[in-house]
Structure formats: C-alpha cells, structure tokens
Amino acid sequence: MNVPSTTPAAPTAPRRGRLALVWRRFRRGRAAVAGLVVFAALVLFTLLGGLLTPYTHTAVDFTALTQGPSMEHPFGTTAGGNDVYAQAVHGLQRSLVIAVTVSLLTTAIGAVVGSGAAYLGGGRAWGRRGERAVLGVVHFLMVVPAFLILSLASQWGSGDYRVLIVALTALSWMTGARLVWTVATTLREREYVLAARFMGVPGPAIVLRHLIPNIGSLLIVSFTLTVVAVVQAETALSFIGFGVQVPDVSLGTMLADGSASMTTAPWLLTVPATLLLLTTVSLALVGDGLRDALDPTSQAGGRA
Amino acid sequence: MLRYLLRRGAGWVAMIVVATNLTYLLANSFLDPRVNYLQLRPPRSDEEISRSLAQYNLDPGTPLLQRWWTWITGILTRWDWGSSPVGDSVNEQVAFRVVMSGQLVFGALVLSVLIGVALGVYSAQRRHRPADRVAQFVSVIALNTPVAVAGLVVVVAAITINQAVGQTLFYVAGAQTPGVTGFWPVVLDRVQHLVLPTISLLFTSYAGYHMLQRAMLLDVVGSDYVRTARAKGLTRGQAIRTHGLRSSLIPVATQVAFAIPALFTGAVLTEKIFSWQGMGDYLIRTISENDVHGVVATAAFAALATAVGAILADVAVVALDPRVRVG
Numbered sequence: 001m002n003v004p005s006t007t008p009a010a011p012t013a014p015r016r017g018r019l020a021l022v023w024r025r026f027r028r029g030r031a032a033v034a035g036l037v038v039f040a041a042l043v044l045f046t047l048l049g050g051l052l053t054p055y056t057h058t059a060v061d062f063t064a065l066t067q068g069p070s071m072e073h074p075f076g077t078t079a080g081g082n083d084v085y086a087q088a089v090h091g092l093q094r095s096l097v098i099a100v101t102v103s104l105l106t107t108a109i110g111a112v113v114g115s116g117a118a119y120l121g122g123g124r125a126w127g128r129r130g131e132r133a134v135l136g137v138v139h140f141l142m143v144v145p146a147f148l149i150l151s152l153a154s155q156w157g158s159g160d161y162r163v164l165i166v167a168l169t170a171l172s173w174m175t176g177a178r179l180v181w182t183v184a185t186t187l188r189e190r191e192y193v194l195a196a197r198f199m200g201v202p203g204p205a206i207v208l209r210h211l212i213p214n215i216g217s218l219l220i221v222s223f224t225l226t227v228v229a230v231v232q233a234e235t236a237l238s239f240i241g242f243g244v245q246v247p248d249v250s251l252g253t254m255l256a257d258g259s260a261s262m263t264t265a266p267w268l269l270t271v272p273a274t275l276l277l278l279t280t281v282s283l284a285l286v287g288d289g290l291r292d293a294l295d296p297t298s299q300a301g302g303r304a
Numbered sequence: 305m306l307r308y309l310l311r312r313g314a315g316w317v318a319m320i321v322v323a324t325n326l327t328y329l330l331a332n333s334f335l336d337p338r339v340n341y342l343q344l345r346p347p348r349s350d351e352e353i354s355r356s357l358a359q360y361n362l363d364p365g366t367p368l369l370q371r372w373w374t375w376i377t378g379i380l381t382r383w384d385w386g387s388s389p390v391g392d393s394v395n396e397q398v399a400f401r402v403v404m405s406g407q408l409v410f411g412a413l414v415l416s417v418l419i420g421v422a423l424g425v426y427s428a429q430r431r432h433r434p435a436d437r438v439a440q441f442v443s444v445i446a447l448n449t450p451v452a453v454a455g456l457v458v459v460v461a462a463i464t465i466n467q468a469v470g471q472t473l474f475y476v477a478g479a480q481t482p483g484v485t486g487f488w489p490v491v492l493d494r495v496q497h498l499v500l501p502t503i504s505l506l507f508t509s510y511a512g513y514h515m516l517q518r519a520m521l522l523d524v525v526g527s528d529y530v531r532t533a534r535a536k537g538l539t540r541g542q543a544i545r546t547h548g549l550r551s552s553l554i555p556v557a558t559q560v561a562f563a564i565p566a567l568f569t570g571a572v573l574t575e576k577i578f579s580w581q582g583m584g585d586y587l588i589r590t591i592s593e594n595d596v597h598g599v600v601a602t603a604a605f606a607a608l609a610t611a612v613g614a615i616l617a618d619v620a621v622v623a624l625d626p627r628v629r630v631g
Contacts, residue, residue: 031444143319143610145327145603147572151591152334152599232450236573239452240588255452259577262460269460273453280448288444 025293032289038282042275046093055083057090057249066265076267078257087249088271092279094250098161098168098234103226105169107219110176113138115211117177118184119203122193135181138174146171150233151242159245164237168230176222183215217294224287228280235276251276305622312618316611320604327603328372328596335594337362337389360387362596375597385604386597388590394601397586402605404479405582408575409567411498412505417560420510424517424556425549429541431522440518443511455504455577462500474500477579501578505571509563513556520552554624561617565609 026032053074055061060081064070067077075084113134121131150167157163187193188211196206212219231251237243238252239259246253251272258269341353348356357363361374378384385394423443427436462474475481475497484493524530525548533543572584579585583602590598622628 140319140322143607144323145606148327148587148591148599148603148606149330151587152330155591156334228448235450236452239573240576242588242591252452255456259452259456259459262456263463266460269456273456276450276453277445277448280450281445284444284448 022293026289029289029292031285032292035282035285035289038278039286042092042279042282043096046089046096049089050086053083053086053089055086057082057087058247059083059086066261068265069267075271076265078268079261079265084254084267084271087254088275091249091251091254091272092275094161094244094248095231095234095252095276096279098165098244098250099227099230101165102168102172102230103223105165106173106176106226107223109169109173110180110222111212111215111219112207113173114177114180115184115187115207115215118181118188119207119211121185122188122197123203134177138178138181141171141174142178144171150237151240154237154242159243159248161244161248161250164234164243168233172226172230172233176226179222180215180218183218184211187211187214217290220294221287221291224283224290228283228287231276231280231283251279309615309618312615313611316614320607320611323607324600324604325372325376328375328600329368331596331599331603332368332371335591335596335599336364337594337596338364339594340389357389360389360391360597362389385601388593388595388598394595394597397598398583398601398605401581401583401586404580405571405575405584407479407494408498408501408505408580408582409564409571412502412509413560413564413567415502416506416510417513417556419506420513421517421553421556423510423514425521425544427514428518428521428525429544436518439514443514446507447511447515449508451504451508451573452577454508455501455574458500458504458507459577472496476500479580501571501574501580504577505567505574509567512559512563516559517552517556520555521548524548524552550624554621557620557624558617561613561620562610564613564616565606 050056055073061073061077061083062081064073064077065081066079067073069076073083073085075088077083078087117131117134120127120134150171153167154164157167193206193210196210201209234243234250235252235255238245238250239256241256243252244250254272255269255276258265258272262269337357338353341348341356354363354365358366361371361378363371375386378386383395385398387393388397423439427439430436459476462476466472466474473496479494479497480490481493481497484490521544525544527548530543530548533547534540538546571580571582572587574580575582575584576588583605586598587602589595590602
C-alpha cells in the first residue's frame with residue numbers, strides 16, 4: 001500500500017546555489033578547465049609580467065638591436081631595440097582590454113536593444129512598428145561594409161585604441177541584438193512577463209527585471225565568444241596597419257613586425273603568434289564549457 | 305520561384321545602392337586625396353593640387369553634392385567608377401583584381417566545403433570515438449586560429465621546406481613568375497603560387513563546416529524519418545546517406561552561400577601576407593592611398609557579393625528542403 005507521505009523525502013545531497021551548480025558542471029569539461037587555466041595565466045601575465053622586467057614597451061636598448069632571447073631580454077629585442085617581453089606584456093594587455101571592453105559594450109547594447117525590441121513587438125501597433133524599425137536598422141548595419149568603415153575610422157583616429165573600441169562596438173552590436181531578439185520574442189509570451197505587463201509594470205522595468213535576467217546564460221556565452229571574435233578583428237586590423245598603430249603596441253602590430261623578418265628574427269613572430277593562439281583557443285574552450293554548464297538540457301557535462 | 309527571386313533581387317539592389325552611396329559619403333569625409341600630392345617635390349601650391357584633383361572629380365573645393373552628381377551620373381551613363389587621385393582607372397583595377405581574387409577564393413571555398421562536410425559526416429558517424437575527438441580537437445584550434453597567424457605559419461613552413469629541398473618548391477609571394485611560357489610550365493607555376501595561400505585560407509575556414517555538419521547530422525540521426533528508414537531495413541550508413549545527409553546539408557549550404565562575400569573581403573590578410581593582388585589587397589591599398597573612388601567600388605563589390613550570397617542561400621534551401629515552397 002502506498003501511503004502518500006505528507007513530508008517530502010529528505011534531500012540526499014545539500015542544496016546547492018545556482019553558481020555552485022554551474023561551476024560543478026563546468027569543472028567536468030576537461031578542455032574548458034584547461035582553457036580557463038591558460039586564460040587565467042595569460043591575464044596574470046599581462047597584470048604582473050611587467051614587474052619582472054626593468055624595460056617598458058617603449059624603452060629602447062641601443063646595445064641590443066634584433067637580439068635573440070637572452071638573460072637580459074627573455075624574448076629577444078626588435079630591430080628598434082625594444083624589449084619583446086615588455087612589448088608582449090603590453091600588447092596582450094592592449095588586445096585584451098579592447099576585446100573585453102567591446103564585448104561588454106556590445107553584449108549590453110545587444111541585450112537592451114534586442115529584448116527592448118521584442119518587448120515592444122508584443123504590445124500595441126505602434127510598438128510593433130518600433131520593433132520593425134529597430135530590426136530594419138539592425139539588418140541594414142549587417143549589410144554595411146563593416147571592415148571598410150572600421151578601417152576608415154581607425155585610420156582617421158590614427159591608431160588611438162579608444163577610437164577603435166568605439167568603432168568596433170558601433171559595427172558589431174547588431175549580431176548580438178538580433179540573437180537576443182530571437183530568444184526574447186518567445187520569452188515575451190511567457191506567463192510571468194504577461195502578468196507583469198497586466199499588473200502595470202512599466203516597460204523598461206519588465207525588460208530589465210524579467211526579460212534580460214532570463215537570457216543571462218545566453219549573454220554570458222555570447223560575451224565570451226565575442227571576446228574571441230574581437231581579439232581576431234583587432235589583431236587583423238592592427239596587422240594591416242589600420243588598428244592600433246605605433247607607438248602603441250598590440251598583438252597585431254607585433255605580428256606585423258615579426259612578419260617583416262620571420263626568417264632572420266623568428267622570435268619576433270613566434271612570441272605574438274603563440275600568445276594570440278593561446279588567447280583565442282583558451283577563451284573559445286571556456287565559452288563552449290560555459291554553454292554546456294549553463295544549458296540545463298545539455299548532456300555534455302554529465303548529470304548535474 | 306522566379307518571381308520570388310526577382311522580388312528579393314530588387315530589395316537587394318536597393319540595399320546595394322544605399323550602401324554604396326553611404327560609403328561614398330563616408331569615404332569623402334574620412335579620406336583626403338590631397339595627401340597624395342603633398343609629398344611631391346617640388347611642392348605644389350594649393351591651386352595646383354586642386355586643379356590636379358579636379359580632373360578626377362576629387363577636388364575638396366567642389367561641393368560634395370556636385371561631386372556626387374558627377375560620380376553617380378558617370379556610373380549610370382557610362383559605367384565609369386572614376387579614377388584614383390593619381391588617375392588610375394578604378395574599372396580596370398577592379399576587373400583585374402576580381403579575377404585574381406576569384407582564382408584564390410573559389411579553390412579554397414570548394415576545398416574547404418568538401419573537406420569540412422566529409423569530416424563532419426565522418427566524425428558524426430564515429431561520435432565520441434577517438435577519431436571524432438581528434439578531428440574535433442584539431443577543428444577547435446583551426447576555427448580559432450587568427451588568419452594572420454595561419455598565413456605566417458604557412459609561410460615559415462614553406463620557407464623551411466624550400467631550404468631543405470634546396471630549390472623553390474613553393475612561392476610565398478605573388479601569383480605568377482614573369483617570363484614563364486608554354487602551357488604546362490605556366491600551369492605548374494600558377495599552382496606553385498596558389499598552394500600556400502589556398503592552404504592558409506583552407507585551414508581557417510574548413511573547421512566551421514566540420515563542426516556544423518557534425519552537429520546537424522547528429523540532430524538528424526535521431527529523427528523519426530531516419531529511424532523509419534532503419535526500420536525498413538536500410539543499414540545505418542544507407543539511412544544516413546539517402547535520408548539524413550540531405551536535410552543536414554541545408555544549414556551548411558546556407559553558411560557556404562554567406563561565406564562567399566566574407567571570403568572575398570575576408571581574404572584581405574591572406575592577400576596581404578602572400579602579396580596577392582586581389583580585391584582584399586585593393587581594399588587596403590585604396591584606403592591607405594586615399595583613393596575615394598576605389599574604396600567605394602570595393603564596398604559596392606562587397607555589397608553585391610553579399611546579395612549574391614544571400615540569394616544563393618535562398619535557392620539552396622529551396623533546392624534541398626522539400627518542405628519549403630516559395631512564390
């Protein structure tokens with residue numbers, strides 16, 4: 001005989017917070033953990049690496065021009081006598097700062113614009129017109145020759161990385177907005193959103209309190225993968241001379257330096273190429289791991 | 305179908321016109337063609353520079369609207385896209401460079417799709433086995449390798465091989481050696497130049513198709529109609545080939561169609577590294593030489609390529625997906 005119990009069965013494991021759960025699932029992916037370790041090491045390198053050398057990225061050592069790695073200059077020197085180690089610390093930092101800032105901005109703009117448009121579209125006729133207008137702008141910006149405008153803008157800003165951040169953000173928020181919009185259009189029909197709407201909660205509050213928190217995991221994953229894309233875009237622009245420009249240094253300008261003398265001074269090429277590859281691959285692994293850990297239906301991380 | 309395509313085509317033409325004119329405006333506000341004359345010795349006076357630029361419709365002294373009118377009527381009546389600040393015809397440059405880019409881009413595109421799809425099918429059928437894991441590991445790295453790094457690594461490797469062999473097996477710059485004659489020597493020479501840039505484009509682009517094809521095929525393998533095919537008595541391989549492959553190809557085909565425009569302008573870095581005089585190289589050159597008309601022509605070409613890609617994607621979906629009907 002089955003007697004319906006009045007008290008729920010005692011939980012066999014202690015209740016875990018959402019964050020602890022995600023972390024447990026994330027830890028199961030070996031590649032993701034490896035990516036996180038490598039990326040953390042790279043961040044430590046840019047933050048503290050400068051303390052290990054007396055040189056800065058602009059300092060010139062005239063006694064050592066195009067010298068291979070040595071005790072004095074662990075990664076060698078450039079043709080102009082700059083310490084490659086100091087340049088690597090600064091260049092990686094510059095590339096990461098640009099990439100993380102742009103990703104934060106594009107993710108934030110994409111979240112607000114995408115879910116805002118979706119919210120408007122669920123409302124009255126003028127709201128649907130507003131949604132269509134936003135989507136029109138998004139689609140138009142996706143057709144605009146982004147690479148060309150980026151080159152024009154950063155050429156005009158003569159290599160100031162802040163100009164580059166603004167230009168990259170202005171030309172890459174649409175993809176995220178479009179993605180968020182797609183997901184948010186299904187969310188806006190959910191009971192809790194409808195309930196809030198009929199209780200008279202103002203639109204901006206619904207977007208910020210109900211729509212955006214519910215696409216949080218999408219935003220986190222998209223943020224990580226955008227960092228990878230922006231690192232690639234920035235180094236590509238800097239490599240051809242349209243992104244970060246001298247006297248500033250990024251991984252892209254270092255690659256350009258190294259490509260000029262790849263057979264005579266290979267260390268000028270291997271240092272930035274290795275750092276760049278480690279950055280993009282480790283972050284991509286972290287992004288994939290986060291996607292598996294945050295997605296409750298994913299089986300990739302095993303059972304939670 | 306034809307009416308649908310015409311309607312879509314008209315929309316895209318409007319989009320191209322807007323994008324091109326917008327670029328004209330932007331290029332004129334960001335680029336200053338006078339710079340090309342400022343370093344000349346003996347130095348030119350402002351009037352002389354203006355007079356030189358005026359003959360190419362680039363004089364900043366003329367109102368922008370008037371310059372725009374001259375430019376747009378030139379295109380509409382004579383298909384003349386203008387000239388660079390030093391008088392080179394944009395039409396000639398683009399005609400030459402589109403062919404150069406095409407040689408590079410289409411070989412890489414066809415190869416990367418073939419390799420990517422084949423690998424995707426292979427590793428989906430061996431999911432979670434060592435072969436699949438190795439292929440996925442390589443693809444994750446390839447997918448996230450910056451184009452510049454891939455190109456430079458290929459160059460270094462080729463130089464090493466050349467030195468080990470003792471003769472130039474691969475050329476790391478340009479598209480052909482001047483002075484080569486005869487049919488087979490020319491073909492061999494072209495191939496020796498093409499191999500390296502193709503490999504570096506291939507390495508950075510095949511992995512996307514591999515991952516997508518694998519994921520899509522795995523989705524389809526669990527579907528009802530593949531199970532039905534298996535129940536009818538087909539082997540696993542037959543069921544996948546005759547029923548699963550076609551529908552899993554749809555998203556891949558869409559991605560390929562959209563990759564065509566990205567490849568033309570995305571080969572910028574590859575063309576720079578291998579000194580390949582294609583459209584990507586032209587883009588860099590026109591911007592750094594303040595060549596307003598060249599920049600605009602490149603943008604128009606990129607917009608056209610995007611439109612062609614999008615329409616091809618539509619056609620591919622209709623051709624592959626029996627559930628989609630248009631018109």
